[in-house]
Amino acid sequence: MDLFHSTANISTLPMSNHALFASYDIDEARAEVAEVYCDHRLEIMGQQRFAAQHNRISGTDLSVNVMTYGAKTLISPGALEDFYLFQFPVRGHASINNGANQHDIGGGTSGVINPEAQTTMIWSECCVQVMIQIEKRALIEVARAEIGLPAGATLQFAGANDVRSGEGKAFLGIVNYVMKEAERGDVLLGGGTLLSKQLERTLLVGLLQTQSHNLPDVSLGQTGPMPRIIRTAESYMREHLRAPIMIEDIAGAAGTSVRNLQGAFRTRYGRSPMTVLRDLRLEQAWEELSNPSQETRVTGVAAELGFFHFGRFAEIYRKKYGCTPVETLRAAHRMDGAGSF
Incomplete structure (x- = not known):
């Protein structure tokens, strides 16, 4: 599986051996998604048949997810509150309205939804997304330790980010590795092992290094990791x-x-x-x-x-x-x- 050249469709989504659910019923899909994310409004906008599928592996502070709705859909969860959500379409595209953070993703670009702002999304027909759900508390702790987020300050992401080269490509390579291992039956996240803890932290640091946010570049460049x-x-x-x-x-x-x-x-x-x-x-x-x-x-x-x-x-x-x-x-x-x- 290559996240940059995926031809994923509903029957061959990555991590298919870790299916959370699959459904043609919009109410059932809404209820299943609400169990792991939050309550939300879900509406079909296009002519394509609604066919939702969600595959998921969970760690301690984050989960890696692959999801599609098949049809063009509107998703309106309001404020996520307790978690950040990284999104990367491997097929199709999505428009995100996350308070003042408004952007389109797809074709090699990704984005992060902030937990405090009201959120509405529109996914294109046949959109397939790789998403990382991250506990707000955990990401804030890593941002303080690694890039000097001041105590009491908020971490706000903004805009779409090209991840087709450099650090972005390397970050997706780690995500790809985690997903491939899961497909082989070896879930590397969670479990409390040193490897799983280091891997989750690497993903969080990678997110901070590849997604634009409100901290100045000097935090990543001149100061480096916190002593x-x-x-x-x-x-x-x-x-x-x-x-x-x-x-x-x-x-x-x-x-x-x-x-x-x-x-x-x-x-x-x-x-x-x-x-x-x-x-x-x-x-x-x-x-x-x-x-x-x-x-x-x-x-x-x-x-x-x-x-x-x-x-x-x-x-x-x-x-x-x-x-x-x-x-x-x-x-x-x-x-x-x-x-x-």
């Missing part, structure tokens, strides 16, 4: 967001001196380690206030994360997120109907 000191330090910080840790504790966990740690963070981010720690704590505060229980209180969240001066906490929170902590909590309660706090 071990910073990776270890940030991992320690995330594990101790509620603990009263000092810079000496972080340096010790990273196996370096305070001076070297400060230099590494200044070079990478232009900020001190303790400022990065503060931002990680602010991010955690935003997460908890945006997804509250009835018992959630702003003062309690702030205190647990080491912000004992409430006025100062509210000020830096507003500068980072454009609203106060109280406003975040009120909005979350309004949305879920939990009432006042």
Whole structure:
């Protein structure tokens, strides 16, 4: 199987020995797809007979999928919310409207759907797509570790990407390898082995390197992979967001001196380690206030994360997120109907 020269049709889709479903019934297909993606609207637009087929192998943080609807179709899932979706048509083409991210893919181009924006797609007749569904959390973690995505920042993809040469072709070569092995009966993803973990990470890094996004090129070019000191330090910080840790504790966990740690963070981010720690704590505060229980209180969240001066906490929170902590909590309660706090 060659993803660039595939003649895939409904009866010979790649990974046919890993079929999720096949159906001529649009309601059945919608229900089956909703089980692994999300609820969505699905409508037939063309004259071609509707004939859906979906093959899928699942890993820990991503899945590789091959899918067709046969007929020209409109798919409107709204916001994907919890996952990014890489799409590469091996036959036909598709038009994607993902908020401000609007593009056409096919003929050697691919694209990624962002989880936050409302999405509508139109697939051409006989369109066959290879898709990688990626947990949002996992891709964000890799983007932070590999290309310096700042804490609290969003990762937004945009436009179509030519993957017929260079790094794009190499990335698809890895996808092709995973699919070929699955066809031979050897699913390399999942299972918790070192190989499967490394392979999934390689796919995520490849996605970041080949698909256009909102991070500047310098993130990939000049800084390269994140130094071990910073990776270890940030991992320690995330594990101790509620603990009263000092810079000496972080340096010790990273196996370096305070001076070297400060230099590494200044070079990478232009900020001190303790400022990065503060931002990680602010991010955690935003997460908890945006997804509250009835018992959630702003003062309690702030205190647990080491912000004992409430006025100062509210000020830096507003500068980072454009609203106060109280406003975040009120909005979350309004949305879920939990009432006042």
